[in-house]
Amino acid sequence: MRSVMFVQQLRIVGHSAANAYADLRAIYTWKTWTFGWLGRMLAQVTFFTLLGKVVSGPSGTEYLVLGNALMTCVIESLSVVASSAWERAAGTLGLLAASPARITWVFVGRSLQWPVSGTGTSVVALFGLGPLFGLHWEPGQVLPAVGLVVLTALTSYFFGLFLAALVLNASGLRNVVSNVGYLLMMAVCGVQVPVSYWPDWVGGAAEAVPLTHTLAALRALVRGDGAAAVAGHAAAGALVGLGWLAAAHLAFGFQLARGRRAGTIDFAP
Template sequence: MSTLTGSLVGQLRVVRYAAATSAAEFRQTYTWRSWAIGWLGRMLSQVTFFALIGVMLGSPERTRYLVVGNAVMACVIETMTVVTNGVRERQEGTFPLLAASPATLGTVLFGRGLYQPVSGAVTALVTLFVLAPAFGVRPRAAQVPALALLIVVTALSTYGVGLVLSAVVIGLPGARNVVSNTAYLLMMAICGVQVPVDFWPPWVQAVSEVLPLTHALAAIRELMAGHATTDVARSLGLALLTGVLWLLLASVAVRLVRERGRRTGSFDYGA
């Protein structure tokens, strides 16, 4: 086994064990009832609120636009809660051990937060297939597998954005919730969730182009509208590309945090 292959296998093993810890934490945080009523109920209510704006406007097209956009956004909102994970790890005192271990800190943090995009994807799928039909949005049976794949891509691609911000707020623990909320509200505003991207001035559109949600949501809308497969594939490709770039940026950001923590001895139980 080559050194590169051995390193890759080792990193995947770290992700596996970190993800197992993540799943155990999720089970301790939620019961099926508290998740379904407390979290899913909240997301369904939020999507209903925005859908009713379209109903009040008397526009089925606008209602459809808001339902689809906010159903997908439900996935992103949950995924972006990963922003607080780095601060939590620091407060729980695991950073000194992780910084001293041979495992890459970024790999551990990636695995530790995986339940968030997974749960977010489930939330979005339930919203899209259970609530959306009440507002006239009924995906065709043939579209279901592709829609499920696109929702998973949305969750994982925006996960990279959350990991970058998680690294940033490790040194600013008091700002973690502000950063998390600001990030998803910004994406909700400019990525085509509530209004088309071309509603905004060119410089805002340019910002939206580097965010995976813009392209993932465009692919979902194109698929549901019956556009050509090439259009969907192009948007999907851009979502994957920007998602990978954000994950690479997250890896660099976490590495810088780790090196600074080792150099300054700042991996304490910071509040």
């Protein structure tokens, strides 16, 4: 029975992902993605890396370029907060609520273009821009690094789904929530400064964010700390990400149940 349900959920995600692919083609051409979005993200990585070099000297350049390059996939994955809110503006939220399918799996597939595109952005930043700032890769590090980028994008996407569920009935806050979310992550998850720089309670909160663990795994990979250290951090990030997916599932269910009771699931934004 569980295997049948799992297959059904995969089908829902797959059909919904077809819409995500159509959205990606509508939003970007290869020119606009390359010279628009990718260029913007590479400029951001360059800005923070050079700023850190001016402030703290060349010793922290590798630290900054690694953190900010990985951060680009997080920024794009959190676009799910805004794109999930589009369902209400498009008048499809009521139809989704009436569908027998679990709405969580619809939303999981509906915005998959963001972690896919974000993965491409981070890979280019790490392997194209990183060496310009002294970040050198061994051949054996390339595939594990790409795997960690994919893991970071997906787990950040799950975190973004939870935020999307929170603002589903307050779509005017979608951009505020996503922007504040990724800016806080940039500050406290080890992107710009080590997590240990912050008070213990801030570091404890950062442990609840997947990026903290996947970035630690990527730094361990670059340092050559060994497979066990990298796998340990990556596993922690995966578990935290799955926890946020479960929280998103509960939050979507709560929002829909409340909307049904209040009669606020409608076709208008």
